[in-house]
Amino acid sequence: MTGIGEFNLKRNTSEDCCLDSDQGNVTLLLTGGGRLVLQSTDGEETSIIDTHEPITKASMFDSGNFLLYNSDQKIIWQSFRNPTNTILPGQSLLAGKELFSSVSETNQSTGIFRLKMQNDGNLVQYPKDTPDEAAYSYYSSFTDKRGENVSLNLDVDGHLYLVNSTGFVIKDLTPGGYSIEGTIYLMKIDTDGIFRLYSFKLNQNSSVSIVWASSVDKCSSKGLCGLNRYCVKNDRDIYGQCLPGFLVSGEGGCQKNFSTENCESKDGNIKYTIDRVANTTWEDASYSILSLPTEEECENACLEDCSCEAAMFKDGECRKQKLPLRFGIKLESESNLALIKVGVSNFAEIEFTIIKGFQVKFN
The missing domain is CATH 2.90.10.10 (Bulb-type lectin domain)
Known part of the structure; x- marks a missing residue:
């Protein structure tokens, strides 16, 4: 392969060869031992490509292909065969x-x-x-x-x-x-x-x-909004909405905003209620599927089951779920009803805030 303006990074038998970044805080280094590493200003080295034999030359072509060679000038690695994104x-x-x-x-x-x-x-x-x-x-x-x-x-x-x-x-x-x-x-x-x-x-x-x-629907990517959160289309924009009783977590999804220490209080009274999220699709990770004619019966079945943290009701089927819920998308054409078990005592209202065009939710 040839390229206009080919750039070569070579080393002598025992000497290093390097390229400094414009910022001066990291160096691409081809060591005397035939390793290609990134070296920081404090001397710490990070190997970026592992080869089975020492590297003697690295070349960057106008095509964008980055190649590594051994002592016989044979290609032992190339970026075109190892793409990232x-x-x-x-x-x-x-x-x-x-x-x-x-x-x-x-x-x-x-x-x-x-x-x-x-x-x-x-x-x-x-x-x-x-x-x-x-x-x-x-x-x-x-x-x-x-x-x-x-x-x-x-x-x-x-x-x-x-x-x-x-x-x-x-x-x-x-x-x-x-x-x-x-x-x-x-x-x-x-x-x-x-x-x-x-x-x-x-x-x-x-x-x-x-x-x-590949798609004009920005909500089509499964898991875009993270765990316990579903993607909602709003005109040309989208935003992620937490489940009822959940708050945005630092990892991009949402986490519970209520205690789950005990399923029932000592007097046997259930400490939860059910909040409904209509017209949403989710990954089906149900551990129990019941044939129940009404959504109210599905709600009660989940409330009475300490293992049930959510249930999906559609066409007379009640699918009990455990958290987290994944791959949520809001679709007006979807008849599925998500029933979310929420702690009664400290349910918090969640408001929307716009940050850089992406709508998220905070307490």
């Missing part, structure tokens, strides 16, 4: 590989969503740390069994597509044919769990545009 033109997401969203635009640690090019030929999105099962997916290319070793590819003209091992394009995600003059395209899974094709204009303004997105 982005695919560049000429790069592929191979069968069995995944992209992961970042925590935020300023924190590039692994976030809560993943995009997997499955071995069955299907391109699927899931919340992180869930099985590769349809119940957990929130986007699919529906291309399973369309060929072996299917990969996701991006061309320089913005053509995003799936191709099998014979070279046959089994699905076009975008048509391509977009202008390439002074423009770079990239596909990225964003922090909200949606993957998008972006165009970057290489002009003075460096403008960025969204060319295509």
Whole structure:
């Protein structure tokens, strides 16, 4: 592979070679021992790439591919085969590989969503740390069994597509044919769990545009609002709403705002009430399913069961749940009724506050 303006980072047999950051607080270091590390100003080193043999050279190409070589000048690692959250033109997401969203635009640690090019030929999105099962997916290319070793590819003209091992394009995600003059395209899974094709204009303004997105529904990403919280659409914006009797926690979801020391008081009186959340969908993690004709009977069944912390009632079925509740979405077309067991004594009203365009709730 060649590249315009290729940059090489080499070392001598026993000497280190390095690149300093603009801020001067961290250095990319190729050590005399053949390790690629980040070195802080206090000398602490963090290995960023583990290879089976010493590295003698590192090269960065105009394509965006970063390559590491051994003493025989053979490639032993390349970034195009180890993507994180982005695919560049000429790069592929191979069968069995995944992209992961970042925590935020300023924190590039692994976030809560993943995009997997499955071995069955299907391109699927899931919340992180869930099985590769349809119940957990929130986007699919529906291309399973369309060929072996299917990969996701991006061309320089913005053509995003799936191709099998014979070279046959089994699905076009975008048509391509977009202008390439002074423009770079990239596909990225964003922090909200949606993957998008972006165009970057290489002009003075460096403008960025969204060319295509896997979904226009920002609530479609399962788990976006965290545990015990559900996503609500409000015109073009969305916000996360806690369950009744819950407050926003520091981890992004919501936690109880009432005591759960005992299920019943000493005189046998139940210390809970049921609050209803209509028109919402949740992960079905029920431990007991009852056939009950009315929601009132479902409420009583949950109140009388110390293990029941919530119940889902729909079409005569009462599904008892334990907390936390996950993947909540508010849908007016959904008839499911969530019945939430709330402590009577210290139930707190929860108000909404707008922070940077995202509506959250505080006591």
